[in-house]
Amino acid sequence: MKVPISWLKDFVNLDGISIEELAHALTMAGLEVEEIEYVGLPMPTGRQITKLSGIAWDREKIVVGEIREVLPHSNADRLVLCRLFDGQKEHTVLTGAPNLFEFKGRGELKKPLKVAYAKEGAEIYDGHQPGFQKTTLKRAKIRGVESYSMVCSEKELGISEEHEGILFLGADAKAGMLLADYMGDAVFNIAITPNIARDANIYGVAREVAALTGRKLKAMPVKVKANGPTIKGKVKIEIQEPELNPRFVLGLIKDIEIKPSPDWVQRRLRLAGMRPINNIVDATNYAMLELGEPLHAFDYDVLVERAGGKAPTIITRLTKKGEKLTTLDGIERKLDEFTVLVCDTAGSLSIAGVMGGAETEVTEKTRNVLLEGAAWNFINIRKTLSAQRFSSEAAYRFSRGVHPAMAPRGIRRSLDLMRQWSGGVVNQGLVDKYPRPEKPSVVEIGPEDARRWLGVELSAREMAAILRRSEFQVQTKGKKLMVTSPDYRLDIGEGVVGKADLMEEIARIYGYEKIAATRLRDEIPPQQSNHTLEIEERIRDLLARMGLQEIITYRLTTGEQEAQRLPVGIAPDDKPYVRLLNPISQDRVVLRKSLLASVLEIVERNASLRERIAVFELGPIFHASEAGPLPDELQRLVLAISGPRGMSNWDGAETTPFDFYDIKGMVTNLLNGLGLWDLHYEVGEHPSFHPGKCSKVMHGEQQLGVFGELHPQVQTQYDLGSHPVEAASVNLDLLYEFVPERFDSEPVPAYPPVLEDLAVVVNEGTPAGQVEMLIRQTGGKLLTGLSLFDVYRGEQIGVGKKSLAYQLTYQHPERTLTDEEVAKLRERIVKRLEQELGAQLRS
Amino acid sequence: MLESLEKIKREALEALDSVQDEAALEGWRTTFLGRSSTLMLSLKQLGSLSAQERPKAGQAANEVKQALEAALEGRKAALSQQRLQQSLGAERLDVTLPGRTIPLGRLHPITQTMRRINAIFAEMGFQVYRSRDVETDEYNFQLLNIPRHHPARDMQDTFYIDDGTKESSVLLRTQTSPGQIHAMREFAAQDPKNPPPVRIILPGMCYRYEQVTARSEIQFTQVEGLAVGEYITFGDLKGTLTDFAQRFFNADVRTRFRASHFPFTEPSAEMDVECFVCHGAGCSVCKHTGWLEILGSGMVHPTVLRNGGYDPGRHSGFAFGMGPERLTMLRYRIEDIRYFWRNDLRFLEQF
Structure with a gap:
């Protein structure tokens, strides 16, 4: 809300308080001054209280001038010359202001025109440029006349957009007075939070200022000079829904003349952000800005006519089914059944608290005005506003709640302003229906x-x-x-x-500020660990240690975007998406079902910029639930790696690209790192992965995750570059159940181990995992280590065969093993492999 | 005898001076200390001397032998030192060539900020409580003192989930505050007549119906805090959050609390910290005000306490909420919030 300081001063004395101090005090008390717009007053330098804008009028160079005579320009019809006195001497000032033309050639003016006079070198806004752009007045010759100074429009001074003519000042302005002293102002833009809706008006802010500074607040201006007859019998009120319309008040002013409001009123309205219309509409707006009660002016004679020449009855009621109303803006509006209308016996007049109807509005011809001030249920107003997609200064206030006590006050203030500005006569009294008086708490x-x-x-x-x-x-x-x-x-x-x-x-x-900061001395609650968070953080650390970068992606996506993770022709699962009712953009319409798709998007985004990519994300996917309206939120982990394993270096050391076994190694490392050792790997099937390069990792009967090389078709559906992408997806909800809280460590053996190599030739189709399993089973407890160090294929061992070379570690916890014992064990292992796999010992 | 020993010594030491490598040194050793060397032969001849002469000559011969051996060791050390110096010179590397680095894994900057926040509050006894992303209107708004059509809803434009109705009651949480109700109800259920104190922080992802710009995102993280007990004051709120700011930013950062409004707290306050870039002098980071808005906070509204199963006549508490993105942006002078979820590795690898 815009609050001109000059207006505040009508109600509270601000002497001795700077604009910035005032802004600070209001901000600290919850009326946040988001911006101070300077209109002429000097702007502070250095540290700022808040955002500052506007213009400071040059104290020496912009003064009150007095135009004594307006003379024609010999070469230009559209320009005039002014003989102007600046308090010290006379100047000739060239201008094209149309509002001076009527004074042209009248000789010495009896009442000199008081204007804002900018001297050479003054900084003002450029009146001919769109928006507000600062410029400095320079000496120039225009059509043969030397020009070095000017008389200013409101726009040039930064008061408003008005640039049709120059600004005329009141008779009280004395030539030579600094303009900043005469009418310099500043406008606070205050954020009004819902709890201080009462302050959405000048008087409300003044009241806060008085309370905060301990100064005296002037009385609310609610006195009206009513010289007319009584309003009794001129209009009646009927309220059908008191819950929605607790109070309705009417006042009447007669014999008004519609014309523009006084200049100072128009200026004030503009500073406060409203456009002046005419004296009657301005009087309703002025009273609303000042006291916070939105008002509505009806053409009383139109109402009388609609009532067949009798006193009209104003009725407030709910909309009937299918009822429409053409509002002031010329739009025919379909109305909801919860919307309250202000009507008369002939039909609807306006949408209550929101917008007037076209038929009964005040026009040039209006002579008698019926003024409405009411109280409305603010929740109902909000519903109407959101249904009508409409906002206005009145709606802004009613939708935050205006106390019913403000209705007659607003009317009285506005009627008196109308009387002052239009010459009308106010009828005595108000017609006031207040079926639901608000009880003070x-x-x-x-x-x-x-x-x-x-x-x-x-x-x-x-x-x-x-x-x-x-x-x-x-x-x-x-x-x-x-x-x-x-x-x-x-x-x-x-x-x-x-x-x-x-x-x-x-x-x-x-x-x-005066409340002392203290430390909590209340009892500390029972302390509990957050088990899943702890595991998550361990996972993050383990993966970072393996060289993976963590990413966090959008949880909102589209079905099409996610379908890319599957080869063409493979339908995603048939589970419905969790869909937004009101998406804001086309690319974020559903909650994701696949974390892999989110991660691949990021791999794609980075693939054009670098070769090596190694990332992971930990986060939820969302599945619509059959059990209730809330979806299942399932925690997943996805790893994706692609490109060279290491960093390239100047010495040409080879960095081969990541392959299937890297992603497998990472999965193994991760799970081992979490204390899960009892794992096995099976051939996996997953549409996103290469059918021959996909595995699942099992813990007992449970599948913890799946990993592999991206299906070549999927690889091409994304722009992923030439290196294959290896990825893994882990079900964290399941993993959490298996991560042990603790484990038993093993003593470091005191006796030396026996190390031995063993190479066996097996059929190509025999999985290495099976060989390993048989070796481990046979080796039993004494076989403490087994690592595959070579896989060989070649002529020496024959087509369709492969050689697997292992290093075995034998170890007895309590003594040194003898050569015989080791030989026996080895023999058993070899025999087992021969018998079960047809393996041959390779010499 | 003594004279000849002296001569041997002189000759040997002279010869040693010209020895320049280990082979020559070995040759010298054979010549002067070897079995058939004059010295050794002299030693063998000692037996032929009279008992009177023998001790003296023996001592002299031994002294010569020791002197030569010491000289040999000295020369050996000198030669090896010399050789070392040569090879050290030859092995000189260009130390300005780049070192071999290994790819370093990093955590997302938001995770890092979250961890700092969690750790600071953990030490003050606040424990992490997490709840779901998709919430009901009831938990996200109504139980937090924000009825339907309440003006406070204007402040939080909401994504609703299509639940088949026109006025959906399922939504993406706009704040982590629904967790306050979940947590309080969970704790209160342990002992409804005498509910235990609460001290938690609630991190999580939130969503708002907003255009994505350099300053706003449709998805953002939030960390809320909640302390409920029988004697918790607004002063405690100020103290706790100032302690936090001084640990998160720097030990002498000043804080200020401005009156504000949130429907679920009363009184409400926004906390600003003195700009840590200019220390309050005014700069572009703090928009020349010297202060940075950091978080919103307040005393838990009686209605919210009641909805959580706590008696507002007996219990009080404070709550606060902050945005890790904003804290991260301020700390590292990041200009564009969109960097976070865009995940350009050139951005992420800076942290």
Whole structure:
């Protein structure tokens, strides 16, 4: 909300407080000043309170000038020359301002025109450029006349976009006065949070300033000079839904003349962000900006006509099925059944609290105005706004809640402004229906509440003084305070909620800064470990140690994007996606079902930039649940590696690319690192992987994960470069169940081991895993180590054969093994391999 | 005899001076200390001397022998030192050639920030509590004192899940706060009449219906904290969060608390820390204000306490929430929030 400082000063004296100090005080108290827009006043240098914008009028170079005569320009019809006095001497100033033309050639003006005069070298905004661009006045010759200074438009001074003519100042402006002193201003842009909706108006902010600074707040301007007859009998009100429309008030002003508002009013409205329309509409807006009560002006004569010449009856009711209304903006609107309408006996007039109808609006011809001020249920207003996709200053306020007590106040203020600006006569009294009076909340608090909630020692008297600054009525009963909220606040609840509301008020006014920081002294709760988080963090560390980079990807994607992880023709599973009702972009419409797809997207993104990629992600996938509306969130881990194993170096050391056995090694390392040793690997099947290069890792009967080389078709569906991508997917939910909390360590053997090599020739089709399993089984406890160090194929051993060479470690925990014992064991192993696999010992 | 020993010694030492390599040294040894060397022969002849002369001559001969052996060792050491020096010179490397590095695995910067936050709060007794990404409207909003159509909902544009209804009640959480209710209810269930104190932090991914720009993302992480007990004050909130800021940023960073509004806390406050780049003087990082907005916080609203199974007449607590992305961006001067989920390795490998 925009708050011009000059307007605030109508209600609270700001002498001795700088603009920046004021902005700081409001910000600290929860009225965050997001920006200060300077309109002429000097801008601070150095450290800023908040975002600053606008222009400071040159104190020496922009002054009040007095145009004494307007003369024609000999060479140009569209230019005039002004004889202008700047307080010291006269100047000739060239201008094309159309609003000076009527004074052309009238000789010495009886009432000199007071204007803003910019001298040579002054910094102003360029009136001819779009937006606000600063420029400096330079001496120039225009059509044979020397020009070095100018009379300014509002735009050139940064007051508004107005550049049609120059700005005229009031008669009280004295020539030579610095313009910044006469009318310099600054506008606060304040963020109004829902709890301070009452402050969405100038008077509300002034009230906060008074409370925060301890200054006196001037009375709310609600007096109206009503010289007309009584309003009684001129209009009636009928409220059908008091819950949605707790109060409805009408006032009447007659014999008005529609014309533009006074200049200062128009300027104020513009500074506050509203466009001036005419004196009547401006008076409703001005009163709304000032007091916070949105108002609506009807053409009273149109209403009378619609009522067949009788006194109209204003009816508020819910929309009937299929009912439509053409609003002020000319749009015919379909309305929902929860929307409240303001109607008369002939039909609907406006959408309550939101927007007026076209038929009864104030026009050039309007002479008599019926003014509406009402209170509406703010939740219902919000529903209507979101259904109509509409916003306005009035809707902004009603949708945050305006106290019903504000309705007659707003009307009185606005009627009096109309009277002043339009020459009309206000009818005495108001027609006021208030079927659901808002009860003020009364809350009992005491010093123990401040102690318990805030940690501050305040006496009952101190608390009462703080609350009274915020206009609460406080009765003290010993150490208890009975606190009644003022009749413009809707935010103070009952009971313990009301206590919290008052604690907020006390803390805000007392000052958050003054509350001492303390350390928790409350009891520490029972401590529990987060088992899954701990395992996750171990997994991250293990993978990083293996040289993998962690990534975190979007959990929102599309079905098409995810389908890329499967070869063409392979349908994804038929489980439905968890789908967004209101996606914001085409590429984020469902929650992912595949973490592999997310990771491959990132591999693809990086593949064009580098050869070596080794990444992992740990995160959820989402499966629609049959059990209820919330999907299953399943934790997965995906690893993906591609390209050279190591870093290339200047000495030409070879870095061969990652292959299947690298990803397998990483899976093994990871699981071993988590304390899982009892694993076995089986041939795996997964549509994303090469059918011959895919394996699953098993723990007992449970499949912990699957890994392999990406299916060549999948590889080409992504732009992954020439190196195959090796990937693994691990089911973390399952893994969590098997990771042991602890394990028994083994003693370091005190006796030397016996090391021996063993090479066997087997058929190509015999899996190495089977050979290894037989060796281990046969070797039993004495065989403590087994590692495959060579696989050989070649003529020497014949076609269709392979040689597997192992190093075996024999070890007895309590003594040195003899050669005989080792020989026996070896013989048993060889025999077993011969018998079961037809293996031959290779000499 | 004595004279000849002296001569042997002189000759030997002279010869040693010209020895330049190990072979020559070995030759010298054979010549002057070998079995058939004059010295050794002289030693053998000692027996032929009279008993009177023998001790003296013996001692002299031994002294010569020891002197020559010592000279030999000295020469040997000198030669080996010389040879070492030569080979050291020859083995000189170009130390400016790059070293061989191994690919270093790293954690995502957000994980790193999360870990720092978790660790600091862990030491203050806050434990990690996690809950789901997809939530009900009830948990994400209603139980947190944000009814449907409440103005506070404007602050959090929400992704709803298509549940087949027009006004869906399933959504992507806009904040980690629904975890507050889950946690409080879980703890309160342990002893409903006398619920235990709560001290947790809730990290997790959140989502908002927002255009993706350099400043805003549709998906972001959040860490919330919640402390509930029988005597927890706004002063404690200030102290705890200041302690956090001083550990996360630096030991003497100043904090300030501004009044603000969140529907689930009252009073509410935003915490700013003094800009750690300019130390409050004003710079582009802090937009010349000297302060950086870090987190939102407040005393848990009585309605939220009640919804969690705690009696607001007896219990109080504070809650806070912060964005690891923002903290990471400030700490490393990252200009664009989109870097985080874009996962360009050239970005990630900097951390």
